[in-house]
Amino acid sequence: MTVNNFTKKHKVTVIGSGNWGTTVAKLVAENCAEHPDTFEKDVQMWVYEENVTLPKDSKHFDASIGEQPQKLTHILNTYHENVKYLPGIPLPHNLVANPSLVDAVKDSSILIFNLPHEFIGNICRQIKDHIAPYARGISCIKGVSVTDDKIELICNYVSDALNIYCGALSGANIASEIANEQWCETTIAYNTPLVDRRDENGKPVVTGESNDHTKQLTPLPLDYPPLDHNEWSLLFSRPYFTVSMVSDIVGVSLAGALKNIVAIACGYVEGHGWNMTAKTAVMRRGMQEIIRFANEFFPGQIEPRTFWEESAGWGDMIVSCTSARNWRCSKLAVERNLPIEEVEKTELNGQKLQGISTTREVSSFLRAKGAEERYPVFMAVERIIDQEIKVEEIPKLFK
Amino acid sequence: MTVNNFTKKHKVTVIGSGNWGTTVAKLVAENCAEHPDTFEKDVQMWVYEENVTLPKDSKHFDASIGEQPQKLTHILNTYHENVKYLPGIPLPHNLVANPSLVDAVKDSSILIFNLPHEFIGNICRQIKDHIAPYARGISCIKGVSVTDDKIELICNYVSDALNIYCGALSGANIASEIANEQWCETTIAYNTPLVDRRDENGKPVVTGESNDHTKQLTPLPLDYPPLDHNEWSLLFSRPYFTVSMVSDIVGVSLAGALKNIVAIACGYVEGHGWNMTAKTAVMRRGMQEIIRFANEFFPGQIEPRTFWEESAGWGDMIVSCTSARNWRCSKLAVERNLPIEEVEKTELNGQKLQGISTTREVSSFLRAKGAEERYPVFMAVERIIDQEIKVEEIPKLFK
Structure with a gap:
């Protein structure tokens, strides 16, 4: 890893904490801890709050609390395990569960969307006015939105709804296997917006001639490390999770x-x-x-x-x-x-x-x-x- | 099927009678019986002769013969079953087992090679001077011949050894399943030699300008039906065996x-x-x-x-x-x-x-x-x- 002099680091938020969401949050948090020059150590994970009762045979059972319901975020932040959706898997301590969606996305330059696709519209409406204008996204949601006369990619829906750029992660992946660190591969499609591209000296490459629509996006500020294929790969690759980067989001x-x-x-x-x-x-x-x-x-x-x-x-x-x-x-x-x-x-x-x-x-x-x-x-x-x-x-x- | 006026029909010989060889011979014979305008009804199958003893519980057991060994070709032509390599599968009666390789290939315009690839050299040497000069082949033998400095396709080896043209059949195929008529698909690669190509009126299309090496082949005589993708597909396609024709033998x-x-x-x-x-x-x-x-x-x-x-x-x-x-x-x-x-x-x-x-x-x-x-x-x-x-x-x- 080369040491760089950027004054900011990428702050990462995972939106969604189900089986797949927690699995992705785990590996992303592992990488944020390992690459402190590029990413802030703590990773936010938005959790749809619910009450969970730990059974007596749980290793986290606390006799002083007994079988009183506890908040899932509290359990996550105390025991570092998603006992409801990814039981048995220890989570990194720098993964922070947050029940407030608006607070979880605040100041994040990287948003990872990982929740059932029927919720995505509502989520985008809630965060639209609270995200950094230069935030960038990856959608781990498989699926397209289809009506009789239109078909739309989920990642493009997110891009349009939030006026940011959003790529897509998809592959031969089974969450529980990845959570157990069994080797597999994935593909991330991210067509780096023109306004974010930098030359060898870190200068923006954008020129006046292009008609690329991504020119209308708010550029990622230059005091952040770049956010291109190398950095996405750094954020998602693990020894048990091999990432291939492409540009073909469709x-x-x-x-x-x-x-x-x-x-x-x-x-x-x-x-x-x-x-x-x-x-x-x-x-x-x-x-x-x-x-x-x-x-x-x-x-x-x-x-x-x-x-x-x-x-x-x-x-x-x-x-x-x-x-x-x-x-x-x-x-x-x-x-x-x-x-x-x-x-x-x-x-x-x-x-x-x-x-x-x-x-x-x-x-x-x-x-x-x-x-x-x-x-x-x-x-x-x-x-x-x-x-x-x-x-x-x-x-x-x-x- | 259109009726045509060719005075000759394609005679088909399958060289090899193991599990896969017999399976392919079965389906080819079924098609020769169904398409008498294009193919001679009887299909020759060369069988490496061996003695086989039918056990007492065989449905073909004949008390008058008892447990005396019988020739495999005799069993095939009498009971229409390859009791040794494809037991339990009834074979078409127009499939004729022949222990003489030279006799089996005589006058055949179509040769189907289907035996372990270590035997192909010897087989080609034996039949070289006995096949029709215009014969065409399909190799069902998977494999390539590789030495440290050369790699050669089996079908090209056959083409060279016999001075004919030979294509290749390969696909997601398991012999025993096809023998039981369970549906699957295959691919046949056959790049029809220039000398065999005919225009809409059945005239040869060959011109003096081409440097295609297949021009040196003996053309298929014009009193035979053509032998192009349509006919190969007719010969191999069954309701349980879907054939896709391509030209890419490599x-x-x-x-x-x-x-x-x-x-x-x-x-x-x-x-x-x-x-x-x-x-x-x-x-x-x-x-x-x-x-x-x-x-x-x-x-x-x-x-x-x-x-x-x-x-x-x-x-x-x-x-x-x-x-x-x-x-x-x-x-x-x-x-x-x-x-x-x-x-x-x-x-x-x-x-x-x-x-x-x-x-x-x-x-x-x-x-x-x-x-x-x-x-x-x-x-x-x-x-x-x-x-x-x-x-x-x-x-x-x-x-």
Whole structure:
């Protein structure tokens, strides 16, 4: 690490403290402690406050408190463990739980968004007038917002809502494994805004000639260390978490969202007793449709190699279609001969399967665009969910 | 199917009758029976003759013969089952087992090579002077022939040895599943020789200007139906076997051979208790090295989309790294704390693991070229096989 002379350091806030949010907060806090020249040591984590009762067999049980409910932020800051959403994982002591969203984001130059995507609109409204104007974001939220006539990336929604720049993190990642420091990879897409780019001497590179819309952003002040691929990599890379930096936010976001449709298809195929070769054929065709979709609806905005070579592309596809939740529930739906929505109710403690809503939204969008014929996998999944067609018909449909 | 007026039809010979050879012969024979305008009904299958004793509980057991050994070709042609290498699968009656290699290939316009790759040299020497000069081939043999200073595709070896043109078939295929008519996909690479190309009216398109080396081949006579992507697809496609035709024989051959190195790496990683996310990371990096290898040693001769989009590319990679033999044996090697060669001896009935020899040959080739540093996955696998490094070191090696 080279010593630099910037008078400011990046202050980091993680917005969200669920299973994935706490996991990311843990590794980011580890890095902030290790790189004090670039980052402030303490990392803020906004926690949606709730009361938690520690059971008697908890190692944090305190007889003097007994079974009285305690605030989750208090537990986090006292015992350095998220007993509710990431139990058993010791958290770094420089990770500070904060129940006030507005206070947690105050003066932060780095905002990491990591909460269910239905909450993002409300969160942005609450923090809009309280963030640093030069703040930069990374969205760890997979998903796109789709209506019949529009599809929007979550990270672009954040950028627009807050008038900052926001990139995206996505990859073949399972939170509990990363929390346990089992090695995997991820992809971060961040297309450094023109106003933030600096030359070898640390001077801004912005010129009067460009029409890049990011020129309208408030630049990151020059007394901060730069915030480009190197620094994002420094913030997220751990020995157990290898980061690949790209600039393609569209490819990373679409791959992360659309692969859930394919994962549902694979669960059906596997539940039906078909083999890995058949499942692989579905994955391959699903990937072709994701790339076709990206080229058709975001022309000129993707790098095909994101899908082919990145963890956020084929890597995430493989893990999602062999180990993750959408796959598991659609497999159970076949095995139990139930609609997948019934499995969702019994298996997910009230949480929703992202893949079902993505399938319905994307199918509806494709119908509105008259593009159904070019997307036989995507369209078939909705019809299988609705039990209009049987899994056995897949090879015929995919001709 | 359109009716055509060609006076000849394609006669098909499958060379090889093991598990995969018999499976391919089965589906090809099914198609020859269904498309009598294009193919002769009877398909020849060369069988390395051996004596087989039918046990008493075999449904083909004949008390009048008892436990006397019978010739495998006799059993095949009498009971239409390959009791030794594909037991339990009824074969089409138009599949004719022939113990004479020279007789089996006589007058055939289509030769399908499907036997262990160490036998191909000898086979080519035996048939060279007995095949039709205009015969065309498809190699179903995965693998490349590698020495320290040269790497050669099996299909190119066949082309050169016989002075014919030979393409390649490879994909996410498991013979026993296809024999049981479980759906999967494959890729056939066939770059139709210039002398065989015909225009819309069936006239040859060859002109005097080209320097395509295939101009020196004996053209397929015009009284035969053409032999281009459509006809190859007709010969191999079944409702349970979807064929994608490409022209990239280099990409298809390399992917089929090199993925075995990655499969061994994945078995080690999984045997070590690592998760799907770690295995996926190894697959992703392995695929990057395959593409790098193809571009470095076969410059300008591949289509990158073969690797990214075809069953022979990512499809085969996934199946090989989750279900197939190289993966299984290296996983067992870790679990039993044995060298993989020991597992090979006990698990494969004397057969050899293709992946081990490919790993050693490719590592040696890369060392001879001074290219080790660009191929950390390939090089690590040999060192893990030789127990010089531990699986735990993988993330560090791949930095």
